[in-house]
Amino acid sequence: MNMEKKSIVILGAGYGGMMTVTKIQKSLRIEEAEITLVNINEYHYQTTWLHQNAVGTVSDDRTKIPIKDVINPQKVTFIQDKVLSIQPKDKKVILEKRILHYDVLVIALGFEVETFDVPGLEAYAYTINNIEKARELRRHIEHNFSLFVKEEKKNLSRLTFVIGGGGFTGVEFLGELADRVSELCKKYNVDKQLVRIINIEATPTILPGFDEQLVEYAMNSLEARGVEFITGATFKECTPTSVLFEKYGMQTKISTHTIVWSAGVKANSIIKESDFTTNKGKIEVNNDMRSPEYDNVFVIGDCALIMDFEKGKPYPPTAQIAIQESEAVAYNIRAYIRNEEMEGFKPNILGTVASLGNRDAIGIIFKNKKVLGWKATILKKIIDNRYLFKLGGLRLLVKKGKFAIFPRVK
Numbered sequence: 001m002n003m004e005k006k007s008i009v010i011l012g013a014g015y016g017g018m019m020t021v022t023k024i025q026k027s028l029r030i031e032e033a034e035i036t037l038v039n040i041n042e043y044h045y046q047t048t049w050l051h052q053n054a055v056g057t058v059s060d061d062r063t064k065i066p067i068k069d070v071i072n073p074q075k076v077t078f079i080q081d082k083v084l085s086i087q088p089k090d091k092k093v094i095l096e097k098r099i100l101h102y103d104v105l106v107i108a109l110g111f112e113v114e115t116f117d118v119p120g121l122e123a124y125a126y127t128i129n130n131i132e133k134a135r136e137l138r139r140h141i142e143h144n145f146s147l148f149v150k151e152e153k154k155n156l157s158r159l160t161f162v163i164g165g166g167g168f169t170g171v172e173f174l175g176e177l178a179d180r181v182s183e184l185c186k187k188y189n190v191d192k193q194l195v196r197i198i199n200i201e202a203t204p205t206i207l208p209g210f211d212e213q214l215v216e217y218a219m220n221s222l223e224a225r226g227v228e229f230i231t232g233a234t235f236k237e238c239t240p241t242s243v244l245f246e247k248y249g250m251q252t253k254i255s256t257h258t259i260v261w262s263a264g265v266k267a268n269s270i271i272k273e274s275d276f277t278t279n280k281g282k283i284e285v286n287n288d289m290r291s292p293e294y295d296n297v298f299v300i301g302d303c304a305l306i307m308d309f310e311k312g313k314p315y316p317p318t319a320q321i322a323i324q325e326s327e328a329v330a331y332n333i334r335a336y337i338r339n340e341e342m343e344g345f346k347p348n349i350l351g352t353v354a355s356l357g358n359r360d361a362i363g364i365i366f367k368n369k370k371v372l373g374w375k376a377t378i379l380k381k382i383i384d385n386r387y388l389f390k391l392g393g394l395r396l397l398v399k400k401g402k403f404a405i406f407p408r409v410k
């Protein structure tokens, strides 16, 4: 059979992009396809660990995985570059340093922070959306402890941390921060009673939509470690030294040097700025994960919108779904190239587990089984380790896996 070699370009080496690459490098023959992976960094990182990097309970090196360690260089060319735009009508992608042409495109560019136009939020709030941002926040937290000790006139706003958003990311961050604060207080000889960790959530409860009993458990666990919750409240303005919020029509100002925003994500804005029809900034994909407008463009992860018809709303953006989608995308790329039948994709939600720091967690597995405490903590580590194994086999698992059941906070 004399088949023309197809050029497959994958944009983004996050969960969706990396898993697609590792699958198609195995399933396609060298003479069938030229595979190119484009990513802004020379490493892949586990986005789901970033809250731990952001407080320093896990080092950046643990979270980062060099892309060259996972791809097969005989089959995949890796280009470290920034994607600027996609021109699907001309089948090309504009990168900062070059232009790429493709036969098949996979868009896996992930998410961006949504600031909802709150004045000062973009300029003054810290976010947890990539390794650099996480590193900045980690340094800032510790720097404020050190300044508090150094400064003659004691400024309690240096020890006040305000976290906007009580969804999964916010709650996981709160848990890590509460653990880390104990360590920092010991290190800088600061009375723990002086530290305030305040969560501000717009809806009447944290983790909206999640099991009520588990939400209560999470709140108790975090409150026991000093976290204060203000629910039903919205950010109005951020400045370098304060945050203004509104609750019941009343505005209150908190003096703080650290505002962390974890209350909103949207798809990478490249999608909206390129020539695609979007729904909530994402591409609403066909059942086979392709764009309805361009049959050679697959979309995956946080850039793709899939409806959950049972609930009448889109599936939330999660790593779990991005990883599952990569299986369908890899299968369908091969089918597309070989002119075979494609398969449809439907997420199979295996469960949701949220950590509450190093020693506590909550989750729902197998549709409605609740897990909490140390069992959920172990489960969370199993989920993380399972991904590493899927991505890079035993070698990657041994190198990067989380094996200590209750590790010490560094």
Ligand SMILES: Cc1cc2nc3c(=O)[nH]c(=O)nc-3n(C[C@H](O)[C@H](O)[C@H](O)COP(=O)(O)OP(=O)(O)OC[C@H]3O[C@@H](n4cnc5c(N)ncnc54)[C@H](O)[C@@H]3O)c2cc1C
Binding pocket: 011, 012, 013, 014, 015, 016, 017, 038, 039, 040, 041, 044, 045, 047, 048, 049, 050, 051, 081, 082, 083, 084, 108, 109, 110, 111, 128, 129, 168, 169, 172, 268, 270, 300, 301, 302, 303, 317, 318, 319, 320, 321, 322, 353, 354
């Ligand atoms: C702190 C935190 C905790 C989370 N916890 C969980 C959890 O427990 N379970 C869960 O299922 N989900 C969790 N999520 C959500 C999950 O991380 C995302 O849904 C998932 O990362 C989406 O995968 P993706 O492949 O679409 O994008 P990503 O994994 O974000 O990857 C996108 C990739 O594209 C690259 N990129 C972006 N822009 C460009 C550009 N212009 N040029 C080149 N490269 C670019 C990025 O560097 C990145 O490597 C969490 C998210 C956060 C922030």
